[in-house]
């Protein structure tokens with residue numbers, strides 16, 4: 001049964017898995033229903049209207065049957081007047097009433113569902129972005145996003161349509177069956193005797209056919225993977241002249257899709273013929289048997305009409321239940337996943353901006369004391385084994401070491417993305433645990449290796465460092481970051497959109513925007529994760545100058561890849577295999593004949609020399 005979507009949900013819910021309905025899953029549904037609470041009166045009113053419109057619909061079989069009887073001057077149901085005009089008028093009044101009530105029912109249900117879902121979406125989104133980094137390390141973000149939107153759409157769909165439809169169909173079913181018995185017990189019993197056969201066949205055959213079509217879908221997905229893989233790795237396909245091989249692979253895969261689909265079609269055809277035979281068989285039997293009852297004077301033509309229309313209602317309701325139930329099952333599964341996400345352990349960040357403001361000032365003294373750390377997702381590998389170093393407020397400290405030794409991990413620890421298993425990180429001599437997480441993050445800024453800008457304007461991207469910044473402050477920061485000049489070069493200046501729809505910015509430009517952002521934030525501690533890919537020398541100079549400006553008057557931790565940029569650092573901490581192996585100024589370390597710093601330095605000089 002195709003039902004029109006009434007809400008803003010999208011069409012990604014078809015493949016959601018169904019979940020068994022049991023006590024545990026119903027508990028989750030109960031938790032999510034809490035979101036309905038603020039709108040419960042509107043919801044109850046919608047329910048009331050729904051019941052009214054469904055009951056009103058039930059009057060039609062009796063009215064139309066009564067009309068046929070009235071045409072023959074008969075009256076078989078006492079509560080229906082024996083007057084065609086009166087019945088017609090009543091039918092139209094009920095119809096108008098039903099339309100009126102339906103409008104309000106739909107309007108109310110959609111309003112309640114949209115508002116409830118907006119609340120759930122807001123909470124899940126907020127929850128999601130305040131989950132610890134580790135949560136994201138274990139999941140693919142794109143998958144999480146599409147799964148979540150599919151789950152929420154399914155819940156929304158159930159709230160606006162499935163739920164209402166279930167109640168309406170239940171009323172039509174019960175009311176319809178009552179009418180059937182009221183009109184003719186004999187005919188009803190005849191009908192009901194055929195029913196079990198149809199139901200049992202439909203259930204078993206239906207399951208079998210669904211399995212087959214699922215297999216066909218899987219096969220199709222497999223063949224789509226071939227297309228996706230080859231397109232993604234098209235250069236490989238071409239370089240190895242494997243076009244014919246891939247085309248063959250795809251063709252074979254398509255063959256099995258067709259074979260499975262044809263097998264499914266045969267069974268589906270059989271099933272459809274059988275069901276059609278049963279349905280029309282039932283219709284013919286009813287009319288046949290009903291006509292003989294009329295012939296014997298046991299039934300009026302009007303009553304047979306009432307009976308046929310009522311049985312259409314009953315059949316329609318019965319036919320709609322499997323899909324409705326499947327939808328409910330999908331929603332229960334979706335609810336479980338949403339609740340799971342809502343109950344994940346969050347970081348201590350408030351949804352209210354004012355609660356995240358700085359409570360405890362950090363002046364910039366930073367120390368690592370015997371820090372030992374392994375990522376929670378990879379506990380067996382201890383990335384940092386024993387890290388100790390100290391940066392006085394306002395000092396520049398460089399972290400140096402071969403790739404993969406854990407330099408970026410240090411940055412994550414300073415920002416509180418993860419917590420060390422042993423040892424401590426101290427801010428102004430106090431353990432990081434004694435600060436609010438937001439206090440630390442508000443006073444530490446990072447200019448990362450790969451600067452990711454949001455899709456908005458350049459102005460918004462810079463102001464991300466300080467949301468309440470005035471336009472003048474944004475421009476001032478951009479000027480200090482050597483970014484003003486190139487920004488003004490765009491026709492739309494600071495309102496230029498970056499990212500997908502706007503101009504693509506070069507690596508150096510993006511870095512300068514990130515520097516302007518950090519300047520606006522004005523942190524006590526700055527982490528510079530130096531970009532590994534080198535810029536051209538002019539761009540490099542502009543970025544370097546901007547960085548110098550940014551590092552003034554604050555503690556700077558420079559994760560350096562090019563050692564030439566850190567000669568002036570107050571201290572250079574050399575890390576190898578998760579341990580500090582050397583620490584000192586450039587001049588001190590370069591004296592160390594067998595030292596790693598000297599070795600790395602020489603290596604880079606040779607590289608530059610070549």
Ligand SMILES: Nc1ncnc2c1ncn2[C@@H]1O[C@H](COP(=O)(O)OP(=O)(O)OP(=O)(O)O)[C@@H](O)[C@H]1O
Nearest residue numbers: 137375377378383402403404405406407408409410
């Ligand atoms: N989220 C994560 N989960 C598990 N392991 C990780 C994670 N991030 C990094 N690692 C591992 O931790 C180790 C240190 O990584 P890190 O990025 O800190 O090194 P790095 O010294 O900054 O390297 P590079 O100089 O190449 O940027 C690596 O072995 C890496 O594979």
